[in-house]
Amino acid sequence: MELNPQQRKAVEHTGSHVLVLAGAGTGKTMTIVARAAWLIAQGVHPSRILLLTFTRRAAREMIGRLRSEVGKKASRVLAGTFHHFCLLTMRRMPRQFEMEKETVIDRDDQIQLMRLARARFREKGRSFPSASKLVNACSYARNTNRPLREYLERYSDFDPEMVEKIIDCIAEYNKRKKVSRYLDFDDILFRFARILHQVPSVRDKLRGMYDHLLVDEMQDTNPLQWLILDGLRDPAELFCVGDDAQSIYAFRGADFRNVHSFTERVPRSVVLRLEENYRSTQEILDLANWLLEESPLGYDKHLRANRGKGILPRLIDFDDRFEEATWVTEDLVERHEGGATWSDHMVITRSARAARHLEAVLVEMEVPYRFIGGTQLFQSAHVKDLLCLIRSAVSHRDELAWVRYLTLWRGIGDVTAARVVEGLRERQSGEEAAAWLRDNWSKDPRVLKGLDLVVEHSEAPAEVVERSGEFLAPLLEKKYPNWNARKSDLELLARLARRHRSLTSFLQTYALDPVSRTDARRLEGEDAVTLITAHSAKGTESPVCYLIKVEPNMYPHVRSLGNFDEEEEERRVLYVGMTRARDELILTRSCTWGSKTVFWGGATAAHSAGGVAYLLHGIPDGIVKREVGVLQETDSGDGTITPWRDV
């Protein structure tokens, strides 16, 4: 691996903790991999290195790269997200971490459980926050390690009486979680951090496990994660890499200012910088630099391209979203016909929803693509239905799964389901529970047959998925009008299940490592265009990048308007998007918004004082090549083009 002097200095640094402040494209990943390789070359045993990344995807990628540097030894390095690392460690030390075969639940399940907890607190005529709002509030408080009460009092506008009710409701949620032995995402970090900090023997043991902690995307770690790093360091040394301008996870409790106070928080530490950009051409960086300079927050970033000059980014205006999507697709096709591979192209979207026009056209024109981010396979309703049947058979305490499975049946509603859950809860073991259910079941006998089916084949997850899919098909067909479109997802699920030898491993793996539908469908390495959310795009790159819907209400997103910090975070989201491009950056936007009624306030929403309504407003001439989008075939219409108007 070739390193520049700055990178080498970071990689070979010894004797203190390090924060490497690295701008976009300055070789962050390479530096971390090189650091690991260098440590191993210095004689550090790979198992003494812990590599914490932001996504599983990033972890896989880094281990892959490390393997090509140091060979098989690479897989001895433990690499994963904070959540993975914590869960794995807790499962290995179940007694110390009070683990009792907990089921990890995702956000959907959390909301469902909160809904149950919330029911008691609703009064007619008075509004009570929605389940998802409650989940968010409680999650944010925990991730920022603040008492819930303090968070509600200081950062929300609920009146004191409401605050009390919310606190009670969340207490009820926590109680239910405990009874059902659920662990939500926050619990994983929280329990780990709590015991790490409060049980000295565990702390000593864990601190003795690693000599080097390598942390990627430091700017997006939240206080709870900081606490974990803090508890694990010394003698283990921190090697953290991050970029304040790419902090885009404030909604998860991250604060980009944290990297600025690194040396105060971590005694005996230094900050190093990487400033040379190896990814993009200067023109692309000029645009990204301009965007940051427009910010009232001083980022003190000015990326310089090691590669030199290239093509000016393009900013293309379209009449409507459909034309925009069609143009992008046609452009992709044209490039592909010209000999380019699909995989050299990445389309970046602000939200999963915002990509739906494009997805429609890509499908129509048969362009292979994979979607990263957004709704995952495991979150779609029909897949959940099937998984809940399996979960019910696996655990008699999995309240949410039971309710979902039971109410799938005609003639069974929440009252009956609640009664069953109640009864199951009393039983000590799965066998006892099964026997109890058999003896007390008076409804449709097929309900039990489904459960038996799973138990019978529990050694072969793929078979379970296939058979229960067939079993549930008649029910699901009735439930979902577009069943035919959904059916293929169950085949994907079976394919994923084939990799597992037990149902628990199958269920556990995908709780923390969701798979997108297109991902599951495509074989690894198959040539395809990448369609990706800006958030998921962090850490990736591509020769040609399209940034679609770079419009008012999208950048910044309407939801952030009126809040200065959130608007500025949107700037960083756009910055992340722009800096993914190696050779070509194409921004597209359209000036009409699909449906006429913009129900969420739309363009009328006001931006904050000192903030901006639209991040590309006032973009200077010459920094991008402005074009009016013209479709190849459809030159019809009335012969006019509606010009773009800044809002």
Add this chain to the structure above:
DNA sequence: AAGCTCTGCTTTTTT
């Protein structure tokens, strides 16, 4: 106790 219908609310981003 279930099931159906209508209203109203929502749509950011992720482990």
Add this chain to the structure above:
DNA sequence: AGCAGAGCTT
């Protein structure tokens, strides 16, 4: 425009 929840009907 699409879905979830409330409330009404069976």
